[in-house]
Amino acid sequence: MYERVDIDADEFNHPYCGPGLADFDDDGIVNLVDFARLSEAWLTDPFDQNWDPCCDLDYDDEIAVGDMLYFSEKEWFELVDMLNKKLDKLVERFN
Numbered sequence: 001m002y003e004r005v006d007i008d009a010d011e012f013n014h015p016y017c018g019p020g021l022a023d024f025d026d027d028g029i030v031n032l033v034d035f036a037r038l039s040e041a042w043l044t045d046p047f048d049q050n051w052d053p054c055c056d057l058d059y060d061d062e063i064a065v066g067d068m069l070y071f072s073e074k075e076w077f078e079l080v081d082m083l084n085k086k087l088d089k090l091v092e093r094f095n
């Protein structure tokens with residue numbers, strides 16, 4: 001009876017937010033500034049005033065635990081791991 005039509009609504013809810021996913025301010029690092037932005041949008045959905053589609057890292061139309069897990073596991077710890085490796089190289093250089 002009714003035909004399903006793609007009106008690109010998903011693209012509207014999830015606009016391009018930068019190359020670094022959790023690097024919300026696109027400064028090249030994931031840090032507390034990005035975490036603060038996620039916190040501002042915490043427990044919102046597209047109908048809330050503080051909704052921030054860039055923070056919806058698991059694309060489920062809410063800012064919740066899934067986004068926090070993605071932020072901490074995929075982005076934050078990769079950053080910490082990268083910094084630790086660079087620090088190890090610096091320590092090796094001076095030993």
Ligand SMILES: [Ca+2]
Pocket residue numbers: 022023024025026027028029030031033034
């Ligand atoms: Ca950042």
Ligand SMILES: [Ca+2]
Pocket residue numbers: 055056057058059060061062063064066067
């Ligand atoms: Ca989400």
